[in-house]
Amino acid sequence: MVLSRKQSVVLVFGVFDGLHNGHRFLLGEARKxxxxxIAAVAQDSVVAQIKRRPPVHSLAERIKMLEESRLVDHAVPGDTTLGSWSAVMKWKPNIVALGYDQTxxxxxxxxxxKKENLPLAIVKIEAHEGNRLHSRFLRTS
Structure with missing residues (x-):
């Protein structure tokens, strides 16, 4: 699928609990x-459900970090219910860019x-420096 850069909306999903070089690489590649x-930032309750621990930073703090970084045009709260895909339906992206670890x-x-028959491409962004910059390896106890 060839998409015109003039009309391409790219959506990324993530926790973004502290911005590290791996996040910057992902967002830079997605920007291209x-x-x-647009970054859909995981709700605190969803982070706790998926990772079995709360995020270090609140949803509001994580959104503010992303917006202040200028790496995204918009940072928006993600779904409160896993699998509802409201960001996809609201923002109607041409592309969803996923990180190497979002299998x-x-x-x-x-x-x-497939179920909704959406004209949406998925692009997998390779890991920056292997997976050495994954948040779980950078977190301090």
């Missing part, structure tokens, strides 16, 4: 795919796209 980049999210999103 279109002219508008389960990719499977669920592909199922949703």
């Amino acid at each position: 795919l279109g002219n508008r980049l 389960e999210l990719e499977k669920e999103l592909r199922t949703f796209i």
